[in-house]
Amino acid sequence: MKILIAEDNFTDRLILKKIVEASGHEVLEADNGVTAMEVFVSQSPDLVFLDAIMPEMDGYQAAEKIKALTTNHYVPIIFITSLTEQADLVRCMEVGGDDFFTKPFNKVFLEAKLRAFERTNNLYRTIEKQRDEIQFHTDHMLQEQEVAKRIFDKIAHTGELHQPYIRYTASPMSIFNGDILLVARRPFGGVHVFLGDFTGHGLPAAIGAMPTSDIFFGMTLKGFALVEIIQELNRRLHAVLPTGFFCCALAAHIDFEEHNIQVWNAGLPEAYLMNRASGEFIELPSSHLPLGIVGNENLNVSFSIYSFQEDDRLFAYTDGVTEAENSEGEMFGQERLLEALKRGINDDDAFGCLLRDVDEFQTEPEQGDDITYIEVHYSTDYKGPEDEQNLTGELSSGPSDSRFSLELGPNSLRNFNPLPVLSQPLMEIGHLQMFRTQVLTILTELYSNALEHGVLKLKSSLKSSAEGFAEYYRLRQLRLEELEEGFVKVDVKHSPSDNGGRLEIQVSDSGEGFDYKKALKKAESKGYSGRGFPLLYRLADSVEFENNGATIKVVFSWSTGK
Incomplete structure (x- = not known):
């Protein structure tokens, strides 16, 4: 260990120095409290022998300053004193002393104390090293968590x-x-x-x-x-x-x-x-x-x-x-x-x-x-599909001049939602993604009408109240489970233009059709508000009915304005 001996009496300091050096330790010397502090700051000793009574700065003051400088690591202080009063010895402990040794020196006793403090000092150094390693890994883990959190928040x-x-x-x-x-x-x-x-x-x-x-x-x-x-x-x-x-x-x-x-x-x-x-x-x-x-x-x-x-x-x-x-x-x-x-x-x-x-x-x-x-x-400011446009649509090399069809039988109608499948090729067409909401709304309304009203024969009038909605979807599920015949067919055609295109969507079902002229008059009387056919008329360029309403054809023209 590196040991500082702060003692104003030269003889006592020399005797103590010889005992400490004989035990295999390095000795630093100081003859007053001020010098002791200078040596302590510059040399960072592992243990300090400190005389209680010294000129310029006594041992009590020096002990308090040393303890203030060593809050993050352990440096034992052993007071050297000829004082015998209990109050003086207690004060040595109160200002930060870890032990005291009275004069004259007992070599055997002093060597035993040195061995004990060396063991304690080694234990504290091991603990401090482990503490620093733990802190390093903790800081590293927190840094990784912060990076992961930023990635996580984006996902x-x-x-x-x-x-x-x-x-x-x-x-x-x-x-x-x-x-x-x-x-x-x-x-x-x-x-x-x-x-x-x-x-x-x-x-x-x-x-x-x-x-x-x-x-x-x-x-x-x-x-x-x-x-x-x-x-x-x-x-x-x-x-x-x-x-x-x-x-x-x-x-x-x-x-x-x-x-x-x-x-x-x-x-x-x-x-x-x-x-x-x-x-x-x-x-x-x-x-x-x-x-x-x-x-x-x-x-x-x-x-x-x-x-x-x-x-x-x-x-x-x-x-x-x-x-x-x-x-x-x-x-x-x-x-x-x-x-x-x-x-x-x-x-x-x-x-x-x-x-x-x-x-x-x-x-x-x-x-x-x-x-x-x-x-x-509830929001009255909520934007409907006709008010929305995705301006971040990117040009892709999709099927711009294309046509595809999909026909679903009873089993598929019971267990399969075709809308994501139908929308995928459409969203690959040029800048049509900019009109995703409008196009997918048209698809949804046409398919829902064909399935629910054409094939399952459900009546829209049920949805006039919350209880009616619950009954509507209960009947929908029941009739789907019991469905043994029927079909819905979707035909989609897209024709490109210089800055946009023309999309034709035709949906047919196996139902008997309906009085679409009456339905349109009823919708007109309400000013084309709400979903269903009024919404189709707001979104599309044209809506045509065939086969007594069992077939509906919608045209949606789009342009980027470029």
């Missing part, structure tokens, strides 16, 4: 959460968030909402969010129905998540034009439909298994359907909200959550009221779980 982006009809908060417990909140606008109108809570916290919980986000946004953009998206999410998570890991989730499809909402709750706390005008609260409890627990053959994807009008709000949250704790360990709880929502709904600020209550309640800086909640309100 698992939040989509349409910036829309004015959405309010949300997401407060992760750590760098990575086990909660996932996604909103995507459907190309056919309306939005998909997904709120998920993966088992656990941090990076292991967040891993599942990456395929979830990719599937949700990719399938929504391609026109898949929410039920198909949930099935694919469950299939993927069931395949990749380890046993014991799963995702509690709430998924909703909100159609602002049809004034309805479809909700599927699988393991999250009950969500709420709130009406600002009446103050009514409708509970949306969990009634399904979380994603990833069972295979699709045992997965129930049945939606609850409700009316969604101008004063309505959807509120959903993860259990981190109700499990937030105060300094006494008391949870925020369901009762406080409901009280905050009801107090704020009349002022149209249920979300803000709850946000303030949770912040005030959760006084501890460390939270025990990820906290996420969202409020979606």
Whole structure:
């Protein structure tokens, strides 16, 4: 060891020096406190012998300064003193001394103390080295997590959460968030909402969010129905998540034009439909298994359907909200959550009221779980498909002068959604991607009309209320399951022009047709509002009916304006 001896008496310093050097240690010398501090700063000794009484700066003052300089590492201080009063010896310990040695020196005793402090010193150096290694690896891990987080955020982006009809908060417990909140606008109108809570916290919980986000946004953009998206999410998570890991989730499809909402709750706390005008609260409890627990053959994807009008709000949250704790360990709880929502709904600020209550309640800086909640309100400013245009469409070498057909029989109609397949070649045509929403809306309306009204013989009048919507989709599913005959045929032709093209879509079904002239007059009397045929007339250049309405041909001309 390198040992500093600070002693103003030359004889005592020399004797102590010889004993220390004989024990195999290097000696540094100082004859007063000021010199001792200069040597300590310049030479960084491993142990200090310090006389209590010295000129210029006594040992007590020097000990305090040495301890202030060694907060991050251990340097023992042994006081050398001829003092015998208990108060003086106690003061040696109080100012930072680790031991004391009285004069005259006992060589055997002193050598034993040196060996003991050498062992202690070696132990502390080992601990400090391990501490530094741990800190290095911790800093490296945090740096990697920050990089991974930036990549993760770009992959698992939040989509349409910036829309004015959405309010949300997401407060992760750590760098990575086990909660996932996604909103995507459907190309056919309306939005998909997904709120998920993966088992656990941090990076292991967040891993599942990456395929979830990719599937949700990719399938929504391609026109898949929410039920198909949930099935694919469950299939993927069931395949990749380890046993014991799963995702509690709430998924909703909100159609602002049809004034309805479809909700599927699988393991999250009950969500709420709130009406600002009446103050009514409708509970949306969990009634399904979380994603990833069972295979699709045992997965129930049945939606609850409700009316969604101008004063309505959807509120959903993860259990981190109700499990937030105060300094006494008391949870925020369901009762406080409901009280905050009801107090704020009349002022149209249920979300803000709850946000303030949770912040005030959760006084501890460390939270025990990820906290996420969202409020979606009915929007009169929501843009319909005729108002939307994707200006980021890129030119591709797709089938610009092309024609294709697809005919579906009973089995395919029961089990297959053709819209993503039909849309794929269309979206490869030049800049037609700029008009994705309009084109896919036309396809959806034509196919839905052919399947639901032509083949399944369902009546639109059922969809005049939320209860009617539920009955409509119940009959739709029932008749699909019982379907033994019938077909839907889709013919698509595209002809290019200098700066755009002409798209012809013809859809035929095996039904008996309908009185389309009467339907058109009825639509005209309402000023072509809503979906169905009025929407087709707004989007397309022309709509033609043949075969008593069992065949509909639509022409959509497009131009980039360049």
